[in-house]
Amino acid sequence: MSALFADHLLSWMIAMPFLGMVALAPVRDRVWVLSGTLAITLINVALALYLWSGFDPANDGLQFVERIEWMPTFGIDYAVGVDGVSLLLVLLTAFLPPLCVLGSWDSITSRLKAFMMLILLVQGAMMVVFTALDAFLFFMLWEVTMIPMYFMIVLWGGPGRIAAGLKFVLYSLTGSLLLLVGILGLSLQAGTFDIQSLADHAYSQSSQFWIFLALFLGFAIKLPMLPFHTWLPDAHSEAPTAGSVLLAGVLLKMGGYGFIRFCLPIFPEMAHTFAPYVLWLSVIGILYGGYMALAQSDLKRLVAYSSVSHMGFVTLGIFSFNNEGVEGAILQMVTHGLTTGAMFLIVGQLYDRTHSREIADYGGLQQRMPRFVAILSLFAVASFGLPATSNFIGEFLILVGVSYENFVFVVLAMGGIVLGAAYMLWMLQRVAFGQPRTEAASKLTDLSVREVLTVTPLAVAVIAVGVYPGPLLEAMDASVTYVVERLATVP
């Protein structure tokens, strides 16, 4: 029994959400649906922590590997495993869904069970994406993540949900198509779908460029990088709270993960060729996202554009090809998941009260909602990278990493940090302080215990990682070094 458990830990983590969906099917009572989903997601948190405790940070290879033949004719396996890069993203994928359940407790009133099943489906699919060792498996579940997200947006979203959902699907499909082309291009030449073997194959010069480009664009749309980002503000702002959290918290990270898992190790030369353009796009994205966030009058759109800016940091770090940059980028992905997830949760709590996302409809919330303002302030300052919050470490490492490449990028990216303080503090000023600007804003009630509990784990994590990032960095260090060394062999 214990061997069945211990040898298949990853499979259990993957299966848990799907088993949960089945288990939920006969349940009718609202509270049972909610607490059942919460229980399932909490089991996955426990499994994730167990996984982390068994993870050996000194090992730069794959751990917890499971491999079963699936479609032998095509050389497709069910193969999963984690290294330092995927471990952190798996943790994030386990950590956010219970909070999504808590965040949807009162706000989802129709078709609750279906909504909970979609949350579980996203989690299950994401688990596979971050652990897959087989490119086909990776691609298949990558596609699956899109579907629940689409339904979350169009069925439970805001007033503009239909258009936003369509835009999300169209962009995602385009990205998937390019990704499919890229993966097929890889496997047709290498004759395998195994990601590690793909990296060891020598590809023909003429095809390298095109395959790299297809993969790169597929990941860049998902991340999203400028100029492929315009689906994000619409999707984020129209999605229900849990949808926004999952989207920002884990789905975007598939893009960054793809760069590290596919683009860099498989085509180190191409990565070097593309790097200058990517770095420039990144800093432009950082500044552009910052300016856009400054111009928004809608709270969720503001947070969405701040994501564009933060994702610019991620690509900036990844494409600086050194330990500092890549580790900073991975940390940035994790902390962005924490802070932006929290931002959406807490903005959702406000939205539940007034059904308005307009900044102009609030003001003076400190008077009636001191707890809310305290939490909002914490995540606002974390979002622009205040020291002792997790974001600072990520951004600082990225800046250090990219400074070895070209100092100009540091200067420009720093401009984005200044803008970050500007849009967050200005938002805070207009929402939280001064006098209430509407009748409704002056009559709000403060957060309930459940609402505080929903964001408390994230607050703790943001500060804990900010003060003590050691374990996370150690966990990824060996794996990142492996990728970086691979890149360094290019003449």
Place this chain on the structure above:
Amino acid sequence: MEGIYLTIVLCPLAASIVAGLFGRQIGRAGAHSITIAAVAVSFLLSAYVLKAIAVDGAATYNAAVYRWAAVGALTMEVGFLVDHLTALMMTVVTFVSLCVHVYTIGYMHDDDGYQRFFSYISLFTFAMLMLVMSNNFLQLFFGWEAVGVVSYLLIGFWYKRDTAIFANMKAFLVNRVGDFGFLLGIAALLMYTGSLDYVQVFGHAERLSGESIEIVSGMQWSALTVACICLFVGAMGKSAQMPLHVWLPDSMEGPTPISALIHAATMVTAGIFMVARMSPLFEHSVTALSVVIVIGATTAFLTGLLGLVQNDIKRVVAYSTLSQLGYMTVALGASAYAAGIFHLATHAFFKALLFLAAGSVIIALHHEQDMRNMGGLRKYMPITYWTSLIGSLALIGFPGFSGFFSKDILIEAVHASTTPGAHFAYWCVLIGVFVTALYSFRMFFLVFHGEERIDPHVKSHLHESPWVVTVPLIALAIPSIVIGWLTVGPVLFGGFFDEAIFVLEEHDVVGELGAEFHGSLAFVTHAFVASPALYLAAAGVLVAWFLYMYRPGLPGQISEKIDVIHRLLVNKYYFDWFNENVLARGTRCLGGGLSRFGDQMVIDGGIVNGSARVVALLSIVVRNLQSGYLYHYAFAMIIGLAALIGWLVVEL
């Protein structure tokens, strides 16, 4: 010793957490008792550390206490560097903080946010200690940001006031611009030296001064100069040097105790401290020193003038602080770091005193801050009156008072300096002495002497402030008088800073002055013969008396005569106007423009819908096969997929 240092730092943090999270449970008395006790412990231990280092000659402590993270060759640590400079700063910070804590009991007596306020000021003390005790750049930056955040929280403490929350955002953003430079400087040093540790980075200083980088093509700069100027931009933000000074006057929206603690005595001097700490770097870059001295001199002179036209009592003191920070900066630029730090220390006492005295007046008059509604307060508030007089005399440099020694030596050092721009700076600081005396005693006469212009209702129960207010005033008044006399010899000329501050031999102006120093008394008597500053200060007081006591109608007539200049001063040289109408509005317009033009027109309108239009055109051809919006896309994708797979198959 490590245990002592940790206790000094962590006591205020622990107290702050308790007062902040459990304020309701422990009540008002609980909140102030625990924070005051914690800061008192920090102060006593700091004093002990100062004694151990300065008197008993304990060795400099430099070690890491906690490893934050390590990536590649980079280690990020928390560590302490405790030498003479640090010990002095620690003692000053904790002493002023203790006085302010006690004073707050009286000042915030009726405020709803009593516990929150104590929590913040204790947190500030922690952050400031982290900043001054750091042994590496990262922790320095941590403290630097943390004091900024607490300052933000405290300026906006009365969050219902629109002016307060505007002021705190302005303060934070202007400081962020400074931090921008500061972090760039740190990143540049890290890039060139591979380390964040002070001592290791300092070891590379000479090499870096030889390495040149090209920022604008054709212009060769030494890497060290660039790094130093970047660091100094950070100091300009935190220590409010022109043109990043605009936040400090507005920060007066916060409660008075924090104006004294943060915006006069401690946080705003962090920039000065930082440059002094970085003396091994700045010494090797004359260009950077020159930038420092010119910026400092400009600030010292121009902001002093602004103090002449303010009517708000706190704003006069705020402009005075700006001007005095300019003096300290000038000293740094002249390589007279020790003189700058000495002025920092004396200024901390007398400027905190002036702020707290102003606060005492403000609460006595029920939050009236306009000096036009004061006057003749001398007989109602004797302790506040006398302590204010002591503070003002110390500020203008009355012979024998603390400010006299620090300012006189500073001016002499600038006179002797060879830094390019020192000549200009000398005239600025010299004329500045006259301006200082003029605005200080203008304020003093308007508040305490002359006609009583007080609201009659307030006047009926006007009385001296309670003991929790007056005791800190007295506690600060004593060092304001004597600290200069007692310590100038040993601290400035006795080699106190020899280990902590590095000065090249050819720049060592303080050392030159030291050769002519023969005790405090001789220094004072010598000043009567040789110091023009002394007579300029006397002239300033005399003119103030003439204008505001003898002929009170005259200032109005003068300002009408020189209307253009008067308007320039009242509008603060139009810095705020420029920032709000050009920079802030420009940035917001750019954001709005990008949103409309970039995202909506070019990307969504042009590229995305444009490609949709191309597909739509294509679909005219195949209209019979397909219809419906979504299918157009799907169809295009299938064609595309087929084409790409076809290409791959042919190619491979």
